Amino acid sequence: MEKRSFDTLIIGAGGGGLRAALQLAQAEARVAVVSKVFPTRSHTVAAQGGVNAALANVLPDNWHWHMFDTVKGSDYLGDQDAIEYMCRAAPRAVYELEHFGVPFSRLDTGKIYQRAFGGQSRDFGGDQAVRTCAAADRTGHAILHSLYQQNIRARTHFFDEYFAIELLQNQAGYFLGAVAMNIASGEPLLIEAKTTILATGGVGQLFRTNTNALVNTGDGMAMALRAGIPLQDMEFFQFHPTGVAGKGMLITEGARGEGGYLLNGDGERFMERYAPNAKDLASRDVVSRAIATEVREGRGVGANRDHVLLKLDHLGADIVSKRLPGIRDMVRTFLHIDPADTPIPVYPTAHYTMGGIPTDRHGQVVVPVQQGAEEPVPGLYAVGECACVSVHGANRLGGNSLLDILVFGRAAANHVIEHLKQQRYHQPIPADALEPALQRLARWNRQGKGESIAGLRAQLTKTMEDHCGVFRNEEVLQEGQNAVLALRERLREATIDDHSQVFNTARIEAMELENLMDVALATVSSALARRESRGAHSRIDYPERDDQQWLRHSLFNLDPMKMDYKPVRMQPLTVDSFPPKKRTY
Amino acid sequence: MKFSIYRFDPDKDSKAYMQDYELDDARLNPGMMLLDALLLLKTQDESLSFRRSCQEGVCGSDAMNINGRNGLACITRLSELKQPVAIRPLPGMPVIRDLVVDLEQFYRQYRNATPYLINEDPVPEVERLQSPQQREQLDGLYECILCACCSTACPSFWWNPDKFLGPAALLQSWRFLADSRDQATEQRLSNLEGPFRLFRCHTIMNCVEVCPKGLNPTHAIGRIKELMVKRSL
Numbered sequence: 140m141e142k143r144s145f146d147t148l149i150i151g152a153g154g155g156g157l158r159a160a161l162q163l164a165q166a167e168a169r170v171a172v173v174s175k176v177f178p179t180r181s182h183t184v185a186a187q188g189g190v191n192a193a194l195a196n197v198l199p200d201n202w203h204w205h206m207f208d209t210v211k212g213s214d215y216l217g218d219q220d221a222i223e224y225m226c227r228a229a230p231r232a233v234y235e236l237e238h239f240g241v242p243f244s245r246l247d248t249g250k251i252y253q254r255a256f257g258g259q260s261r262d263f264g265g266d267q268a269v270r271t272c273a274a275a276d277r278t279g280h281a282i283l284h285s286l287y288q289q290n291i292r293a294r295t296h297f298f299d300e301y302f303a304i305e306l307l308q309n310q311a312g313y314f315l316g317a318v319a320m321n322i323a324s325g326e327p328l329l330i331e332a333k334t335t336i337l338a339t340g341g342v343g344q345l346f347r348t349n350t351n352a353l354v355n356t357g358d359g360m361a362m363a364l365r366a367g368i369p370l371q372d373m374e375f376f377q378f379h380p381t382g383v384a385g386k387g388m389l390i391t392e393g394a395r396g397e398g399g400y401l402l403n404g405d406g407e408r409f410m411e412r413y414a415p416n417a418k419d420l421a422s423r424d425v426v427s428r429a430i431a432t433e434v435r436e437g438r439g440v441g442a443n444r445d446h447v448l449l450k451l452d453h454l455g456a457d458i459v460s461k462r463l464p465g466i467r468d469m470v471r472t473f474l475h476i477d478p479a480d481t482p483i484p485v486y487p488t489a490h491y492t493m494g495g496i497p498t499d500r501h502g503q504v505v506v507p508v509q510q511g512a513e514e515p516v517p518g519l520y521a522v523g524e525c526a527c528v529s530v531h532g533a534n535r536l537g538g539n540s541l542l543d544i545l546v547f548g549r550a551a552a553n554h555v556i557e558h559l560k561q562q563r564y565h566q567p568i569p570a571d572a573l574e575p576a577l578q579r580l581a582r583w584n585r586q587g588k589g590e591s592i593a594g595l596r597a598q599l600t601k602t603m604e605d606h607c608g609v610f611r612n613e614e615v616l617q618e619g620q621n622a623v624l625a626l627r628e629r630l631r632e633a634t635i636d637d638h639s640q641v642f643n644t645a646r647i648e649a650m651e652l653e654n655l656m657d658v659a660l661a662t663v664s665s666a667l668a669r670r671e672s673r674g675a676h677s678r679i680d681y682p683e684r685d686d687q688q689w690l691r692h693s694l695f696n697l698d699p700m701k702m703d704y705k706p707v708r709m710q711p712l713t714v715d716s717f718p719p720k721k722r723t724y
Numbered sequence: 725m726k727f728s729i730y731r732f733d734p735d736k737d738s739k740a741y742m743q744d745y746e747l748d749d750a751r752l753n754p755g756m757m758l759l760d761a762l763l764l765l766k767t768q769d770e771s772l773s774f775r776r777s778c779q780e781g782v783c784g785s786d787a788m789n790i791n792g793r794n795g796l797a798c799i800t801r802l803s804e805l806k807q808p809v810a811i812r813p814l815p816g817m818p819v820i821r822d823l824v825v826d827l828e829q830f831y832r833q834y835r836n837a838t839p840y841l842i843n844e845d846p847v848p849e850v851e852r853l854q855s856p857q858q859r860e861q862l863d864g865l866y867e868c869i870l871c872a873c874c875s876t877a878c879p880s881f882w883w884n885p886d887k888f889l890g891p892a893a894l895l896q897s898w899r900f901l902a903d904s905r906d907q908a909t910e911q912r913l914s915n916l917e918g919p920f921r922l923f924r925c926h927t928i929m930n931c932v933e934v935c936p937k938g939l940n941p942t943h944a945i946g947r948i949k950e951l952m953v954k955r956s957l
Contacts, residue, residue, distance in 0.1 A: 176775075176783075176785065177785075177827075179783075179869070179870055180783040180785050182777070182783075184778065184782050184783050184869075185778050185780070185782050194851075234848075234850055234851050237852060238841075238852070240840060240841030240903070240906075242859065243851075243859075244856075244859065245854050245856045245858075246856070247855075247856060248853075249853030249854055249855050250850075250851060277866075277867060280867070281866060284866070285841075288840035288841075291840060292840045323820050323826075352778040352779070352783060353776055353777050353779065354777045388779075388780050465782075468781075469781070472799050473755070473757075474755075591767070592770070593766070593767040593770070594767075636771065637770050637771040639733050639735040639736065639771070639821070640735055641734055642773050642820050642821040642822075642824050643773070644766075644770075644773050644774075648770075
C-alpha cells in the first residue's frame with residue numbers, strides 16, 4: 140500500500156477542517172486534508188444565515204450575554220467552560236474571516252452587517268439581540284470559499300476525493316493516521332500522521348427528510364465508534380423549524396430574523412402562544428415543537444393540514460432580494476413561487492447533530508478511563524459538527540454552528556502545534572493496525588446476490604424518521620432500536636454488483652451506509668435511555684426536564700453496546716456559573 | 725420517461741457508448757429535478773456514476789451536459805426537458821467514468837487566478853471598513869460555486885485549457901480586483917498579460933448562457949480588459 144507521511148492529517152474539508160488546516164499550514168506544520176468531495180463542495184457551503192459574535196455593530200452587545208443565551212439555548216446541557224471560551228473568541232474569529240476576504244454584507248457605517256436570530260437576547264434574557272454576522276443568506280458559501288482560498292495561498296496539501304476508511308491506532312491506543320481510498324482509482328492510501336483531526340461533519344442523512352447534503356453520513360463519528368471511542372449526547376438531533384415542507388431544503392432562520400413569521404391553518408401567528416416574548420425567534424427546539432403541535436392538533440395548512448406557512452411578503456421585494464437572495468432563488472426554483480409575494484410552506488426538518496465525538500475545548504478527543512476522570516486520547520482530535528465539545532448541549536442556537544467550526548478548528552490546530560513540538564517523530568505503525576481497514580475494503584468485493592444498499596438505506600431513514608423524530612416515547616424508540624439492529628444485521632449480508640475500481644460510487648455508498656447504521660444505533664439508543672425532555676429531545680412519556688437524574692452527558696459505546704454518563708461542566712473559565720432555570724422565551 | 729446517458733468505465737469498456745434508460749412515470753412527480761431522476765435510475769443500475777451532494781444548487785457537484793447544454797442536474801426541472809433526455813459529461817474534459825470528469829485543469833486555472841484577498845497593511849484589531857456600495861461591487865461575483873459549467877462551455881477554453889484561464893477563473897480575478905480591500909491590482913493585471921490568459925476570450929458568451937447561478941463572466945472579463953487598457957495608457 141502506498142504510504143504518505145505528514146505531521147497532521149485532517150479528515151474533512153468543511154469549515155472546521157479548513158480553518159484548522161490554515162492555522163497549521165501557517166505554522167509550517169506539514170498538513171494533509173483528506174476529503175471525499177472537492178473542498179468547496181463540503182456542506183458548510185450550504186450554511187445560510189450567519190455566524191454569531193458580539194461585535195455590537197448594530198446594538199449594544201457583549202460576549203457574556205452571548206454566553207448566557209448559548210447556555211440557556213443548550214437547556215443547560217452545554218459545558219460552560221467551552222461556551223465561555225467560544226463566545227469570548229467569537230469576535231476575533233469573525234474579524235479574522237473578514238481579513239481573509241469573506242464578503243460580509245455591510246452596514247452604512249462600513250462595519251459587518253448583523254441580523255437578529257433565534258434565542259438571542261441582550262442583558263441576560265432581555266430584548267432581542269442583533270448578533271449574527273451575515274454575507275446576505277450565503278454566509279457558509281462565503282466563508283468556505285474564503286477559507287479554501289487562504290489554504291491555496293498557504294499551500295496546504297489536499298487529497299481531494301479520497302474516502303477515509305478506518306483510523307489507525309497502536310496497542311497503547313495512540314492514533315497514527317488513517318487509511319483512505321482514492322475514489323478515482325480505487326487504490327488505498329496509508330496516511331501516517333502524528334496527529335489526526337476528524338472534521339467530517341454531521342449525519343443528517345439518518346433521516347428521510349433533511350436539510351443536509353447527501354455526503355453528510357457521519358463517517359468520522361462512525362470511524363471513532365469503531366475505534367472504541369464513545370459518542371456523546373447523540374439523542375439531541377436538531378429539527379430546523381423551517382425546512383421546505385415535504386422536500387427539506389433549508390429556509391434560513393434569518394428569514395424570521397429579517398421580520399418573517401409563521402402562520403397556521405387559521406391564519407394565526409401561533410408562536411405568540413408558545414413564546415410570548417421572543418415569538419418566532421424563540422429557540423429552534425421550541426419553534427419546531429410548536430409547529431409539530433399545531434399540525435398534530437389539526438391546525439396545519441394545505442389539503443392534508445400537514446405544514447405551516449412562513450410569511451415574508453410583508454417585508455417587500457427589496458428586502459427579500461437584498462437580504463435573502465439565495466432563499467428567493469431557491470424557492471422560485473423548487474416551489475415555483477416568489478416568497479416576496481407568497482408564503483412558503485414549511486415543516487420541522489432534520490438539520491443538525493448536537494452530539495458527536497467527545498472533546499475538550501482544545502479539540503482533544505476525551506474519554507472516561509476506567510470510571511475515572513476524562514483523559515485525552517493521544518493523537519486524536521475532532522472539531523465541528525462531528526465533535527461534541529459540548530457548546531450546543533441539548534439544542535444549538537442558530538448562528539453558533541459556523542462559530543463552533545471556526546473557534547474550535549483554530550483551537551484544535553493551536554493545540555496540535557504545541558503537541559507537535561514534543562512529538563518529533565512518527566510512532567511505528569504495527570502491521571495489525573491496518574487489519575480493520577483492509578477488511579472493510581475487501582468486504583465490498585464480495586460477489587453474489589444480496590439485498591441492495593439503496594433499499595436498506597431507504598428503510599433506515601424511514602425508521603429513524605418514524606421512531607426518532609420531534610416527539611418520542613419509550614415504545615416507539617424501543618421499536619426503532621430493534622429495527623435499526625435488524626437492518627444493521629441485514630447490511631452484513633448485502634452486496635453490490637459494481638466491482639469496478641474506477642470512481643465506484645456504489646462502493647462509497649455502501650460504506651457510507653455502514654457508517655449511518657452505526658451512528659443511527661448510537662442516536663436511537665441514547666434517545667431510548669434518556670427518560671426526560673430536554674432541548675431537542677422531547678419524550679411524551681417524560682415531558683419534564685429532570686436535572687436531578689439527567690443533568691449529565693450520555694456516552695454511547697458500540698462494542699460492547701452500552702450507555703455511560705458523565706457530568707456536565709457547569710464551571711465556566713472566569714465568570715459565575717449559570718445554574719439551570721426554567722426555560723421560557 | 726426516457727433517458728440516453730453517456731457510459732464509460734475504463735475498467736471494462738474499450739470505448740464510450742450511450743445507454744438508454746427508462747423511468748416508470750409512476751415514480752415521477754411534478755416539480756422533480758433531473759438529479760432526482762438520476763438518483764432513481766441509480767437504484768435500478770448502481771453502476772451509473774455521477775457526482776452529487778447538496779441537491780439545491782450550492783455545492784456545484786452535479787454539473788453535466790443536459791440535452792446539449794451545461795447545467796446542474798439538481799436545479800434542472802425534468803418537466804422542461806425534451807425526451808429522450810441526452811446526458812453527457814461536461815464537454816472538453818477528460819472523462820474518469822460515466823458523467824464524472826477530471827476537473828484538475830479547471831482547478832489549476834482557478835489557482836492561477838490568485839483567488840484570495842491580498843492586503844499588506846498591518847492587520848487591524850477589528851474589521852476593515854467597506855461601504856455597502858463598495859460591497860455591492862462583489863455581488864454577482866462571489867456567488868460562483870466552481871461547477872465548471874461555464875469554462876467547459878467555452879470554445880476558447882476547449883482549445884487552450886492550459887493557457888486560457890477560462891471564464892470561471894477570470895470571474896474570480898475580477899472578484900478580487902473589484903474588492904475595495906484588495907491591494908494587488910498591479911500584480912493581478914500583470915499576471916493576466918499575454919495573448920492567452922485573459923485575451924483568448926472572444927466574447928462568445930456561452931459562459932453567460934449556461935451559468936446556473938445567473939452570473940456574467942463575460943462582463944467581468946470586459947471590466948478586466950478595461951483596466952488593462954487604462955493601465956497601458
